[in-house]
Amino acid sequence: MKLHLLNRRSNTGSSFTITHNCHPHFLKIWHYHAELELVLIKKSTGTRFIGDSIQKFQVGEVVLLGKNLPHMWLNDESYFEEDIPDAAEAISIHFTEDFLGEHFFKSAEFSHIGLMLRTALRGIKFHSIPPVLYESFENMLSMNAFSKAIALIELLNQLARHKEYELLSSIGYVNSFGQIENERLRKVYEYIFDNFKSDVNLNNVAELVGMNPSAFSRFFKRIHRKPFTRYLNEIRIGYACKLLLESENSIAGAAYESGFNNISNFNRQFKAIKATSPTDYIKSYKKSG
Secondary structure, X not given: OXXXXXXXXXXXXXXXXXXXXXXXXXXXXXXXXXXXXXXXXXXXXXXXXXXXXXXXXXXXXXXXXXOOOOEEEEEOHHHHOOOXXXXXXXXXXXXXXXXXXXXXXXXXXXXXXXXXXXXXXXXXXXXXXXXXXXXXXXXXXXXXXXXXXXXXXXXXXXXXXXXXXXXXXXXXXXXXXXXXXXXXXXXXXXXXXXXXOOOOOHHHHHHHOOOOHHHHHHHHHHHHOOOHXXXXXXXXXXXXXXXXXXXXXXXXXXXXXXXXXXXXXXXXXHHHHHOOOHHHHHHHHHOOO
């Protein structure tokens, strides 16, 4: 599937854009852009592709995408059979992380929003959104420029404080380890991303941060709620997905390039993490190409 770079910058000089899209179906292009994207789906169903995440989407979902994260909302086949002008409807907001200035979301008052924007590098789907937030999307469409900017800040504030959400793309697909502030964890993540394609030894990682292997295993599991080996395999599988989707790598080639020593183990770990086989995973994407 060919990846396209799109320009989502405003052509009116505004610092961000908000658009109300009504079409027979959404744009059938696997694409990315430098701007973050906040989307409310108002009509239609289909399959949502965010990085290496493949999920069904439905009316009412709200998703925040970080900059340069590949994505596509692919409508079900029925939407391409009839030319109904407003069959697929969404409100989309595009903005850069510094649209209010380089340091705005780094200040104490807005740092929680800044953290959410960095986390959105993996894509965030919000659950159980209160009706007032849906209304915020609608109301912004008719506001003047100043009121619209204030409304966007408040919408981001509410979403940043919302507790029910899921991250979509794997950390292996989007290398976001640099956003972690803890120095010990930063060393671990840097080591993993520098070495996951080859042999990563838990003893060596533990030694790197001055811990014995048992203590490190407990520490890591407490932070991530999963064993170190599971986390490492998720990194490798996420990277393998990127190889499979954005190049001509064979399954075997992607397996070895992402750090697995044999195909059977790669297939087993892929199925455990993605709940599908590498072959079926590729087929799911090719159907949209």
